[in-house]
Amino acid sequence: SISKSAAQDLTFVIKHPLKLYIFTTYLHENNSYMNILIINPILHTIANDKMWPEFKTIKDTMIYGMALGFIKLGHTVTLATCANYKPSRLENYDFDVIFFKSNISRIAKPARLPFSWDFIKYLSNNHQKFDLVVASECFQLYTLAASIICPSKTVIWQEMNLHQRIMLKIPSKIWHNVVVPIFMRQIRCIIPRSVSAKEFISQYTCRVSSQTVDHGIDIDKFPASIHKKRQLISSSRLIVRKGVDGIIRNFNCLHKITEYSDIKLIIAGRGPEESNLRKIVSDNNLNEYVEFVGFLPRHELGKMISESMALLINTSQDLNIVSIPESISAGTPVLTTSLTALSSFINTNKLGIAKKTWTENEMIDIINNNPVYSENCCNIRNQLSSQYAAQKIIDIAMTQQ
Incomplete structure (x- = not known):
């Protein structure tokens, strides 16, 4: 930032082109x-x-x-x-x-x-x-x-x-x-x-x-929206430490509750665990409610996240997960393990729930209070750019x- 005196002289500098070089030099030096x-x-x-x-x-x-x-x-x-x-x-x-x-x-x-x-x-x-x-x-x-x-x-x-x-x-x-x-x-x-x-x-x-x-993040790629579809989303590489299998099992518990049986789960990403995850989905008769969409370009992923009620994260190791600020920027609350670096930020600002181990109960909380969580995300969006x-x-x- 420039000094107060320099700011006061800005109009004078613009009106006197010969002074412009001196002013530009001042800005650089400060x-x-x-x-x-x-x-x-x-x-x-x-x-x-x-x-x-x-x-x-x-x-x-x-x-x-x-x-x-x-x-x-x-x-x-x-x-x-x-x-x-x-x-x-x-x-x-x-x-x-x-x-x-x-x-x-x-x-x-x-x-x-x-x-x-x-x-x-x-x-x-x-x-x-x-x-x-x-x-x-x-x-x-x-x-x-x-x-x-x-x-x-x-x-x-x-x-x-x-x-x-x-x-x-x-x-x-x-x-x-x-x-x-x-x-x-x-x-x-x-x-x-x-x-x-x-x-x-x-x-x-x-x-x-x-x-x-x-x-x-580039918040322009993740348009904010408080209007959500009845869907949840997971976005990560499909590897063991991401714990997507746990996400599917928690979703299965949610699906068994009549009030939430219409909700769908979107799984974005690809990796060596995909076949195992598809088997878990099939074994639990969730094929109509769980969709594997593979790897998505950022603009497509951003739109899908903005339409979802929550981003689900169940990692056992990762600290810095770029999809968290992307989701918040899109007005979509985050349900994550407390291991992630932004867990305290999420809980403090009520941008979702960060917990050591989460279950369908936390999913229900975010679904039932989605407008409040989503509005909180939209309000803090600019701080994530x-x-x-x-x-x-x-x-x-x-x-x-």
Whole structure:
């Protein structure tokens, strides 16, 4: 933001073109328009790092949407990421994207803890031109490089709220107890993405912001609606840890109640568990009430979510689930396990229900009180945009010493 005196002089500047250059320079020097480096080496979650899938695009990733948020605010963005996630086809991006080759991949696995000499060289040679560096996660070698090379410009955006399970959590515990307090003590700050992430990382450093910033989304792709069909929706990869089988079984209990026997369940997504899930549906005589729609483009998924009474999530492991803010943005409440990073946000703002273990009783609650939950979602919609999240990151970063 500009100073009060500069704002008062805005009319004068416009009327005097010769002053325009001075005014534009003032804005840049006061961080109104910045050159931002976003460091996010891991673009996709890889279930099996020995069998890498083929990536068709990076434009559907969370960090790409966040980068667009900074762009829409008028900033210049460069995204630094790992070359292992480079799409198989050529893409045109809305900002600079640099893919860095991985080194020592047997030890620093690209799906978990990628390392790149090229990135270190790039950052050493170019960090001066960036006004702000936003690095994803404390437990990353890319982040460690930024913390050493340009700590005063570096903000760490922290998602993890527990230790990674690699090698019985030992590497993560050593990292957080040794690397974080020693090598990250001079960074600008750590901005947690959730309350649970803040509580976790605050155990190892005092450089943690009291404010949280979750990743934003393109809310224009998820039109808000309070007019719902008699349907519920699950959107995820069809793998074991997503717990879609539990969703179907809870839905079966709901279906047996006469008042709710007309409600349908939409299952969006694909994966190795699909055949098992279809068998559960068939065994419970739910074929007429459960529809598998496969993978959907974002605009089609957004429309289907906005028409549903609730988004159902039953994950046993995932923390940051992009479909949660997408659903809320569409005016659709969320029923989820309390493990997810946004669980406290959901309960506090009455955007659905987050519970350790939920059943058909919670489904009934959301169905019966759907207009109230839906209105709450619509009211908070603008706070979920990528622009809002990007501006909040900048505001927090600029207030830190």
